[in-house]
Amino acid sequence: MSDKEWGAAARLQSKVVMVVGATSGIGRAVSLCAAAEGAIVVVAGRRADLGKGLAADIVASGGQALFVRCDATVEDDVAAAVEAAVAEFGRLDCAVNNAGGVVAAGPLDQIAGEAWRAELDLNLTSVFHGLKHQLPAIRAAGGGAVVNNASTAGVSAIPGLAAYTAAKHGVVGLTRSAALEWAGRGVRVNALVTGNVDTPLYRRLLGAPPEVPTHELSAPNPTGRVADPREIAGLVAYLLSDEAAFITGAALPIDGGATAQ
Numbered sequence: 001m002s003d004k005e006w007g008a009a010a011r012l013q014s015k016v017v018m019v020v021g022a023t024s025g026i027g028r029a030v031s032l033c034a035a036a037e038g039a040i041v042v043v044a045g046r047r048a049d050l051g052k053g054l055a056a057d058i059v060a061s062g063g064q065a066l067f068v069r070c071d072a073t074v075e076d077d078v079a080a081a082v083e084a085a086v087a088e089f090g091r092l093d094c095a096v097n098n099a100g101g102v103v104a105a106g107p108l109d110q111i112a113g114e115a116w117r118a119e120l121d122l123n124l125t126s127v128f129h130g131l132k133h134q135l136p137a138i139r140a141a142g143g144g145a146v147v148n149n150a151s152t153a154g155v156s157a158i159p160g161l162a163a164y165t166a167a168k169h170g171v172v173g174l175t176r177s178a179a180l181e182w183a184g185r186g187v188r189v190n191a192l193v194t195g196n197v198d199t200p201l202y203r204r205l206l207g208a209p210p211e212v213p214t215h216e217l218s219a220p221n222p223t224g225r226v227a228d229p230r231e232i233a234g235l236v237a238y239l240l241s242d243e244a245a246f247i248t249g250a251a252l253p254i255d256g257g258a259t260a261q
Helices: 025-036 048-060 075-089 113-140 162-185 200-206 229-240
Strands: 016-020 040-045 064-069 094-097 144-149 187-194 251-254
Touching (some): 016 025, 016 113, 025 040, 025 048, 025 229, 040 048, 040 075, 064 075, 075 113, 094 229, 113 162, 113 187, 144 229, 162 187, 162 251, 187 229, 229 251
Parallel strands (some): 016 040, 016 094, 040 064, 094 144, 144 187, 187 251
């Protein structure tokens, strides 16, 4: 799948799209896909080197992008990122909340309270921060859409990842509540149930080094393969576009059939 194939429909032409957790994996793919679909991309993330590089790549390809350093666990950072987007481009039309990771792995009875809280901050509270500040800005721009990344852990349990599972279940519930609250105000909110995607986090969990090709990674789902992040990005672009105008409050699986079992 090439960047040109992504941009064939230009479904996001001139929309201002903020991607939180944009510097690698799914977030990076979403940013590039959105730009190829015609969006103006606000690249928000903690790692300035990667974020500035991504924004520069988008600009070099003829797009528009702005990098804003943002730790999604810090509400002031998220608020400032939204303000920066509006100040620079005049509005915010869409947002993707993708920040996340695994902090507290292991048996439930051995998880430290501090690690539990850090897990929820990274995977759930970060989404709350995003929605709290993105939704009013999107409404002020006339309406739009938000996509939150919940992962398969949002609808099914993963042994040894109790805190991650709890947080991602929370993302699904938060998404649905926000969707109901904002449906009458022109803002749609959906969640992705992603699984077995070739990201740095997935490789760390598998213990797979970067040089291992995607097709050689273990994929415990009915398709028997791991997804390319660009496959996830294509669905995100659709959900952010006007083509998905009747979809809100959904938790949509894109997991190779894992949660259908």
